[in-house]
Each structure stands twice: as structure tokens, then as C-alpha cells.
Amino acid sequence: MSTLMGGAMSVVLFSASRSFPSEIGGLREWGGALLCLVTGAVLLALRNGPMPKVVSMLGMNATLLWGIGLTLIGTEKFYGVRPSWRMVQGCWGLGMAAIAYWMLAEPDFATRVAIFSTFVCACYSRQLWLVVRHGERQFPTLFFGMLMLVQTLVVIVRGVRALYDGGISVDLLRPGPFLSVYMATSSFMVLMLAVGFMTMATRRLQTILERRSTRDPLTQVLNRRGFADVYARERALMQRERRATTLLSIDLDHFKSINDRYGHATGDRVLVHVAGVIGKALRASDQVARFGGEEFVVLLPDTGLERAGNVAERIQEVLRAPRKDDLPAYTASIGIACQLNAEEDLDGILQRADGALYRAKALGRNRVEVAEPASLPTRVALG
Numbered sequence: 236m237s238t239l240m241g242g243a244m245s246v247v248l249f250s251a252s253r254s255f256p257s258e259i260g261g262l263r264e265w266g267g268a269l270l271c272l273v274t275g276a277v278l279l280a281l282r283n284g285p286m287p288k289v290v291s292m293l294g295m296n297a298t299l300l301w302g303i304g305l306t307l308i309g310t311e312k313f314y315g316v317r318p319s320w321r322m323v324q325g326c327w328g329l330g331m332a333a334i335a336y337w338m339l340a341e342p343d344f345a346t347r348v349a350i351f352s353t354f355v356c357a358c359y360s361r362q363l364w365l366v367v368r369h370g371e372r373q374f375p376t377l378f379f380g381m382l383m384l385v386q387t388l389v390v391i392v393r394g395v396r397a398l399y400d401g402g403i404s405v406d407l408l409r410p411g412p413f414l415s416v417y418m419a420t421s422s423f424m425v426l427m428l429a430v431g432f433m434t435m436a437t438r439r440l441q442t443i444l445e446r447r448s449t450r451d452p453l454t455q456v457l458n459r460r461g462f463a464d465v466y467a468r469e470r471a472l473m474q475r476e477r478r479a480t481t482l483l484s485i486d487l488d489h490f491k492s493i494n495d496r497y498g499h500a501t502g503d504r505v506l507v508h509v510a511g512v513i514g515k516a517l518r519a520s521d522q523v524a525r526f527g528g529e530e531f532v533v534l535l536p537d538t539g540l541e542r543a544g545n546v547a548e549r550i551q552e553v554l555r556a557p558r559k560d561d562l563p564a565y566t567a568s569i570g571i572a573c574q575l576n577a578e579e580d581l582d583g584i585l586q587r588a589d590g591a592l593y594r595a596k597a598l599g600r601n602r603v604e605v606a607e608p609a610s611l612p613t614r615v616a617l618g
């Protein structure tokens with residue numbers, strides 16, 4: 236039953252591979268892997284059926300090994316690692332040739348199990364390594380990593396037992412306690428693998444969608460919505476810790492003429508450049524956002540006017556300095572507003588920062604202006 240559900244999940248993965256964003260790689264391979272694992276299980280079930288046993292057993296080994304190889308390729312693609320197709324194809328070919336030899340020419344079940352287990356162990360342990368190296372600290376990754384660990388241990392035990400007792404205790408065609416446990420975990424594992432693949436993919440999808448809804452696609456800094464979330468968290472901290480927060484409103488000067496003279500594509504590159512310059516002038520806890528057009532807003536938590544002024548000057552210095560790239564020269568005007576009271580909201584502080592910015596524009600551009608404090612009771616001192 237769980238094998239069949241694993242098969243159904245392969246259809247889900249195939250359709251997800253068509254509809255999910257292309258940043259989520261490996262879904263097709265995972266879907267193919269499940270299909271192969273299910274086919275392998277069906278061939279095992281049909282070993283006493285109409286097909287010659289040797290055909291069904293060779294077919295079962297071929298599809299299971301290929302399916303397990305595909306899980307590895309899928310996981311590599313999922314983590315953006317170059318897929319090791321050649322290695323998997325080569326090992327699969329060699330493994331199948333060896334299994335066929337020890338099945339047809341010199342029948343030796345224990346050796347066949349050892350070969351099978353080595354291939355599976357290599358594929359799953361590599362995936363475990365990928366999860367440890369690249370996996371995010373989230374439940375789906377932990378779940379998938381545990382699956383890989385359990386699978387690796389199960390095949391190691393099976394391979395070692397096969398070599399120890401000549402394969403008697405692990406023969407899939409001979410009923411026994413180990414066989415029951417092995418068959419149960421294997422078919423359950425197909426379903427668990429399907430669940431693992433799907434939860435990893437949907438968690439990645441959630442991260443991408445969250446990122447898309449809170450980031451500006453051109454510069455990759457926060458957009459207005461992302462900034463509002465960050466500001467709300469900062470405002471809560473302000474309320475608790477009574478600390479100052481400062482906002483910079485940054486607007487490029489005569490940006491329209493850059494677009495008109497050099498083209499929209501160059502204008503876009505200028506915007507990306509500005510976002511980089513601003514980002515480099517900030518600490519890790521500071522946040523930058525693009526509010527559309529050529530306007531950027533910076534949140535400087537736990538910062539008074541003095542440091543904010545230094546940050547603004549540093550940004551302007553870098554923008555003014557002669558550059559080695561091919562971008563046109565440009566400058567920016569900056570308005571600064573310091574918030575000392577959590578009762579002021581985002582609209583309030585933005586309005587004051589924008590007011591200072593317009594004054595900087597009116598006074599000739601390429602300068603920094605500071606907004607008057609909000610007309611609300613002051614609770615903390617400037618730092």
C-alpha cells in the first residue's frame with residue numbers, strides 16, 4: 236500500500252516539477268526515482284509470476300539501483316550541486332554487470348547483496364553529506380537527513396549480514412525475521428522518501444515566495460512590505476528597550492536624466508550599484524529597502540543622529556568618488572529622521588525623513604539634511 240502511495244507521489248513530484256519555480260531543482264529526478272523504486276517493488280512481488288524469475292530479479296535490481304541513483308541526482312540538483320550523472324551511470328552499469336555475473340555465471344547471493352548494498356550505501360551517505368553541508372536548519376531537512384541515515388544503516392547491516400552468513404538471513408526470497416523487517420522498512424521508506432522530497436520542496440517554495448513578496452526583484456534588497464515587517468519588529472524592541480532608531484531616506488539626483496541619456500538598462504545597473512554601496516556602509520542589524528523608483532530607505536536600529544549622519548556621509552562619499560566601472564557618475568540626496576518614541580509609526584517617521592530629503596533636494600541636492608524631532612513626548616536620549 237505504501238509502495239503504491241509512493242507511486243502516486245511520483246506523479247505529484249512530476250507535476251510539481253512543471254509548476255514550481257525553476258530554482259527548485261531535482262523534482263523530476265525525485266519523481267523518476269520514486270517511479271523506479273515502485274517498479275522495483277512490483278517486480279519483486281511478481282518474482283513467482285508469469286515472467287522468468289531471472290528476468291524479474293534482474294529487472295528489480297536494475298530499477299531499484301537506478302531509482303536510488305536518481306534520488307542522489309535529485310538531491311544534488313535540489314542543493315545546486317553539479318549532478319554526478321557519469322558517476323551514477325558508471326556505477327550502475329558496473330553494479331548491474333557484476334550482479335548479472337553473480338546471478339547467471341557464478342550464482343552467489345551474498346556477493347550480489349554486498350554489491351547492491353555498497354551502491355545504495357554510497358548514494359544515501361552522499362545525500363546525508365549534502366544535507367549536512369547545504370541543508371537549512373528546518374524540520375523537512377532534518378527529516379530527510381534522518382531518512383538518509385536510517386537507509387544507510389539498514390543497507391550496511393544487510394550487506395554485512397549477507398557477507399557473514401552467505402546471505403541466508405537476508406534473502407528476499409526466504410521468509411524470516413530480518414526479511415520481514417527489511418521489507419517493511421523498505422516499502423515504508425519509499426513512502427517516507429516521497430514525503431521527505433515533498434516537504435523539502437514545499438518548504439523551499441515557501442522560502443522563495445516569502446522572499447519574492449518581501450524583496451525588490453531588481454536590487455534584491457527589501458521592498459516596502461518587507462521593510463514594514465522589519466520596522467514593526469524594531470518598533471516593538473523600541474517599546475521594550477527604549478532605544479532610538481534612525482531612518483535614512485535616500486534619493487538619487489536627476490536619475491531621469493541618467494535613464495534618458497544612457498538608457499533604462501544602465502539606469503537599472505545604477506540602482507543595483509547604489510543598493511550595493513548602501514549595503515556595504517551598514518552593519519548586519521541595519522536594513523535597506525527600495526521603495527520603488529530611485530528611492531531607498533535605510534533603517535538603523537539602536538542608532539542616534541550622530542552615527543546616522545556618519546553613515547549618510549559615508550554613502551555619499553563612495554557615490555561621489557571616481558569609479559573604475561563604466562557606470563555614469565551620479566549623486567544622492569539624503570534625509571535623516573531619528574525616532575525617539577515608539578508611539579510614532581512608520582508613516583510618521585517616513586514623512587519626516589522625506590521632508591528632510593525634499594529640503595536636501597531644494598537646497599541643491601547631493602547633501603544630507605536632518606528632520607526636526609517628532610512632536611511627541613521624548614523618552615530616550617540621543618546616542
Ligand SMILES: Nc1nc2c(ncn2[C@@H]2O[C@H](COP(=O)(O)OP(=O)(O)OP(=O)(O)O)[C@@H](O)[C@H]2O)c(=O)[nH]1
Binds near residue numbers: 500502
Ligand atoms: N532604470 C530605471 N528607472 C526607473 C525605475 N523606476 C523608476 N525609474 C525612473 O526614475 C526616474 C525618476 O525621475 P524623477 O522622479 O523625475 O526624479 P529625478 O530625475 O531623480 O529628479 P530628482 O529626484 O528631483 O533629483 C524616472 O525617469 C523613472 O522612469 C527602474 O526600476 N529602473
